[in-house]
Amino acid sequence: DAGVTQSPTHLIKTRGQQVTLRCSPKSGHDTVSWYQQALGQGPQFIFQYYEEEERQRGNFPDRFSGHQFPNYSSELNVNALLLGDSALYLCASSSVGTGVFYPTYEQYFGPGTRLTVT
Amino acid sequence: GQQLNQSPQSMFIQEGEDVSMNCTSSSIFNTWLWYKQEPGEGPVLLIALYKAGELTSNGRLTAQFGITRKDSFLNISASIPSDVGIYFCAGRSNTGNQFYFGTGTSLTVIP
Numbered sequence: 001d002a003g004v005t006q007s008p009t010h011l012i013k014t015r016g017q018q019v020t021l022r023c024s025p026k027s028g029h030d031t032v033s034w035y036q037q038a039l040g041q042g043p044q045f046i047f048q049y050y051e052e053e054e055r056q057r058g059n060f061p062d063r064f065s066g067h068q069f070p071n072y073s074s075e076l077n078v079n080a081l082l083l084g085d086s087a088l089y090l091c092a093s094s095s096v097g098t099g100v101f102y103p104t105y106e107q108y109f110g111p112g113t114r115l116t117v118t
Numbered sequence: 119g120q121q122l123n124q125s126p127q128s129m130f131i132q133e134g135e136d137v138s139m140n141c142t143s144s145s146i147f148n149t150w151l152w153y154k155q156e157p158g159e160g161p162v163l164l165i166a167l168y169k170a171g172e173l174t175s176n177g178r179l180t181a182q183f184g185i186t187r188k189d190s191f192l193n194i195s196a197s198i199p200s201d202v203g204i205y206f207c208a209g210r211s212n213t214g215n216q217f218y219f220g221t222g223t224s225l226t227v228i229p
Binding site for chain 2: 004006031033035041042043044045048050055056058090104105106107108109110111112114
């Protein structure tokens with residue numbers, strides 16, 4: 001059973017450019033969330049996609065956009081790159097499970113894409 | 119966005135010692151997750167908690183969902199060198215779909 005996969009592994013871009021990152025969720029998962037992790041910090045929520053729509057968004061500008069495809073895979077697009085966008089971008093997949101007494105919600109991460117903006 | 123407070127920020131312990139760390143929030147959560155992250159990799163899910171007071175183990179790891187629903191605790195017993203990494207807590211409320219992450223606890227195990 002393949003886990004969450006992300007591509008590319010590393011990416012170097014110049015300020016002002018645009019970038020697209022890709023994610024394939026764990027088998028059986030229908031929800032994809034994207035996070036930005038700066039060096040030495042915890043992941044920060046960018047947005048979540050479910051049923052091909054953005055379901056919730058964190059405190060990130062409109063330069064960050066995304067898409068989810070019918071096969072549940074997802075893309076993260078960042079326009080007009082800034083130096084401060086340099087970070088590890090993590091994709092996480094999840095699906096609400098049916099526990100005995102309450103729904104369960106486990107979120108699994110991919111290895112991340114290291115983006116460097118110069 | 120909201121970030122949870124984790125303590126301690128870093129720990130240096132001898133192999134074989136037990137480890138305790140905690141995570142606190144100003145908000146009530148209905149789900150707590152604990153992750154371990156190693157350099158250059160994504161976080162790996164260790165334990166999931168769904169009910170106040172719940173105590174869940176995964177091998178040498180034990181986590182608890184605080185009674186107030188604003189905190190969670192992770193204990194590691196008899197630490198070994200491969201426990202080295204950064205441990206993150208993550209909480210989710212029933213009013214949203216996002217997880218808020220803690221600031222991380224960096225663990226170093228000295229052989």
